[in-house]
Amino acid sequence: MITAGSSRLEAWDSGTGPSLVFIHGVGTSGEMWRAAREKGRMRQALFSIAIATVLVATANSQSSAAFSKWSPGTLDIHQINTGRGNAAFLMLPDGTTLLIDAGDGGNPPPRGTAPKPDASRTPAEWIVRYLRAAGATQVDYAMLTHFHNDHMGAMPEVMKSIPVRTMLDRAWPDYDYPSRDHAEFKRSDFVAYRELLRQKQTNGERFVPGRADQIVLRHVPAKYPEFRVQNVLANGEVWTGTGAATQRLFPDLETVPQADWPTENMTSLGIRLSYGKFDYYSGGDIPGRPRPGYPQWHDVETPVAKVVGQVEAAVLNHHGNRDSTNASWVSALRPRLWIIPVWSSDHPAHDVLDRMLSERLYPGPRDVLATNMIEANRIVIGPMLDRLASAQGHIVIRVSAGGASYQVFILDDTADTYRVIKTIGPFVSE
Numbered sequence: 001m002i003t004a005g006s007s008r009l010e011a012w013d014s015g016t017g018p019s020l021v022f023i024h025g026v027g028t029s030g031e032m033w034r035a036a037r038e039k040g041r042m043r044q045a046l047f048s049i050a051i052a053t054v055l056v057a058t059a060n061s062q063s064s065a066a067f068s069k070w071s072p073g074t075l076d077i078h079q080i081n082t083g084r085g086n087a088a089f090l091m092l093p094d095g096t097t098l099l100i101d102a103g104d105g106g107n108p109p110p111r112g113t114a115p116k117p118d119a120s121r122t123p124a125e126w127i128v129r130y131l132r133a134a135g136a137t138q139v140d141y142a143m144l145t146h147f148h149n150d151h152m153g154a155m156p157e158v159m160k161s162i163p164v165r166t167m168l169d170r171a172w173p174d175y176d177y178p179s180r181d182h183a184e185f186k187r188s189d190f191v192a193y194r195e196l197l198r199q200k201q202t203n204g205e206r207f208v209p210g211r212a213d214q215i216v217l218r219h220v221p222a223k224y225p226e227f228r229v230q231n232v233l234a235n236g237e238v239w240t241g242t243g244a245a246t247q248r249l250f251p252d253l254e255t256v257p258q259a260d261w262p263t264e265n266m267t268s269l270g271i272r273l274s275y276g277k278f279d280y281y282s283g284g285d286i287p288g289r290p291r292p293g294y295p296q297w298h299d300v301e302t303p304v305a306k307v308v309g310q311v312e313a314a315v316l317n318h319h320g321n322r323d324s325t326n327a328s329w330v331s332a333l334r335p336r337l338w339i340i341p342v343w344s345s346d347h348p349a350h351d352v353l354d355r356m357l358s359e360r361l362y363p364g365p366r367d368v369l370a371t372n373m374i375e376a377n378r379i380v381i382g383p384m385l386d387r388l389a390s391a392q393g394h395i396v397i398r399v400s401a402g403g404a405s406y407q408v409f410i411l412d413d414t415a416d417t418y419r420v421i422k423t424i425g426p427f428v429s430e
């Protein structure tokens with residue numbers, strides 16, 4: 001056992017891998033990555049050194065300890081870096097488990113991130129190994145924020161590899177919004193996913209906006225009355241903040257040209273998870289800045305921001321793509337921690353990072369945590385990237401019993417030994 005600050009650290013995994021060896025971004029096998037790897041190797045190596053230097057220079061504290069085990073009463077939020085899309089795993093206070101997305105998508109380097117820890121396993125295998133190392137024997141709830149491969153591409157394989165009891169998505173069982181012939185309903189990963197739900201080893205359930213009793217603690221809920229998951233939105237239907245009431249943001253589709261219909265990103269579902277004073281928001285890829293000439297209702301963020309309000313931690317909408325994270329969103333949520341699930345060189349966009357860091361939009365300190373910065377981000381954004389609190393690694397927010405405080409642990413993503421390479425905080429929940 002190792003003591004660091006007020007945290008008790010025990011070995012999370014008895015792996016014997018290297019302690020704090022920072023190797024950036026390149027897979028070790030797989031044809032798909034080879035060409036890009038050869039071309040970009042020298043530049044990647046130089047960039048690795050630069051980012052490693054930033055990590056060392058800005059660290060609150062450095063450690064090579066394995067991450068400590070979850071303990072009852074604690075809430076652990078893991079943003080897992082596979083380099084291939086979004087995946088977040090939550091160990092709730094009574095041991096109930098929640099998986100938000102399991103992506104397998106994105107561009108190969110140098111435009112996108114390489115698979116993490118490497119390409120020797122699929123993203124689904126890495127995700128399941130991570131879950132098991134974190135102590136999960138099953139997934140009580142999984143949810144898909146929306147049906148894009150960087151959010152769902154690995155989910156069918158995850159469902160076959162570890163028991164998933166309940167799967168929440170935006171359209172079960174009919175899958176008819178915005179229409180039955182919606183392009184995303186024809187993709188191979190979606191077809192495989194739907195077939196698995198038909199086999200009923202996993203119970204499908206439609207995520208219902210407004211409800212706060214759909215994702216609940218399954219083991220000893222009475223012990224943690226201050227824990228709550230509020231369903232905020234899905235398919236443009238948004239909780240009003242009162243009871244379970246909702247309002248619709250999108251017009252009836254018969255009244256608008258098909259070219260203006262909501263995109264898959266706009267239909268994303270979102271939750272606000274609260275534990276005492278601690279609040280966390282995660283909501284897929286909703287946009288906040290309509291494409292040129294598109295109707296104003298394509299801004300989903302602004303009305304959603306009003307009902308979400310201030311949170312301690314927020315996953316960046318659409319990975320921080322240029323159409324997301326508008327000024328209303330930033331000034332309403334005011335998070336202490338921004339979490340960016342990165343798979344591309346425009347995650348985050350330059351102007352999105354500018355808004356996140358703006359003290360005109362909200363005052364006070366904040367930490368931006370990215371899973372996987374790459375050389376292309378560095379070239380475009382430049383020195384502003386030095387202001388990231390973390391640029392590489394799995395991001396774990398550990399919330400203390402009752403939610404009064406929280407701390408960030410950055411875990412090495414180059415191997416499945418999950419060593420802590422940096423800690424940030426603790427912070428007091430507001």
Ligand SMILES: [Zn+2]
Nearest residue numbers: 148150285318
């Ligand atoms: Zn996405």
